[in-house]
Amino acid sequence: MAIKTILNVSALAGVKISSRVIGYTAFGLFLNLVLFLFFASWAGRGQSGLPMFLLGLTNLLAPILYFFMGKKQGIVAALHFLAERHGTDLSHFVVGKLSDNYPQLLDKVHTAGSSSAAIHEKITDQLNKLSEQSAVNKMVFNTLLQKFDFISVISQVLESNPAAGSGSREETADKIAKALQEKLNADDLKPDLNAPTRLVTCNVAAALICASILPVIFR
Numbered sequence: 001m002a003i004k005t006i007l008n009v010s011a012l013a014g015v016k017i018s019s020r021v022i023g024y025t026a027f028g029l030f031l032n033l034v035l036f037l038f039f040a041s042w043a044g045r046g047q048s049g050l051p052m053f054l055l056g057l058t059n060l061l062a063p064i065l066y067f068f069m070g071k072k073q074g075i076v077a078a079l080h081f082l083a084e085r086h087g088t089d090l091s092h093f094v095v096g097k098l099s100d101n102y103p104q105l106l107d108k109v110h111t112a113g114s115s116s117a118a119i120h121e122k123i124t125d126q127l128n129k130l131s132e133q134s135a136v137n138k139m140v141f142n143t144l145l146q147k148f149d150f151i152s153v154i155s156q157v158l159e160s161n162p163a164a165g166s167g168s169r170e171e172t173a174d175k176i177a178k179a180l181q182e183k184l185n186a187d188d189l190k191p192d193l194n195a196p197t198r199l200v201t202c203n204v205a206a207a208l209i210c211a212s213i214l215p216v217i218f219r
Helices: 003-008 011-043 050-101 116-131 135-147 150-160 169-183 194-217
Strands: none
Touching: 011 050, 011 135, 011 194, 050 135, 050 169, 050 194, 150 169
């Protein structure tokens, strides 16, 4: 499948994101229902209703955190999939878009007087345009920009490679795409499971505090 289809229609990336949002949110709802049913009698054993209220509030609000965690993990999973399966296409797509909108950028940059600041401005503007095409594109590209410095790699190729601006625009774009592909390491984009683990741990700990410690304090 063409990377343009993946990025514009966002079918595969959308599936990666939505599946994790649904999965994490459903897990959060189930876990907090179990926690409430298990700890309700503990929280309600004192005279004060505050521990029960806080337990219910915790179990009610916690799934919202799982929703955002699922969104974050889904975006990272989509990025990892794109980098691992379509890294070459992704690199050529970004450079192709840059070439289409700023063809003069790929000409003899040294003689054309293109400064690092000008290159940075054009690349940033182009990536922002890609992000505006859809909500999924925006999430994916914003996260990708945080994890991978497209701008630095392209600027370095254009400024430091004497051959970058000496050939045709197609040759220059191909050299930049290869440099991006070499720097784009799929292993660096793997989802980190430490954050979800910490969320579950804090969730259970908060419910336990509401059920075991607060009833002793607020008798």
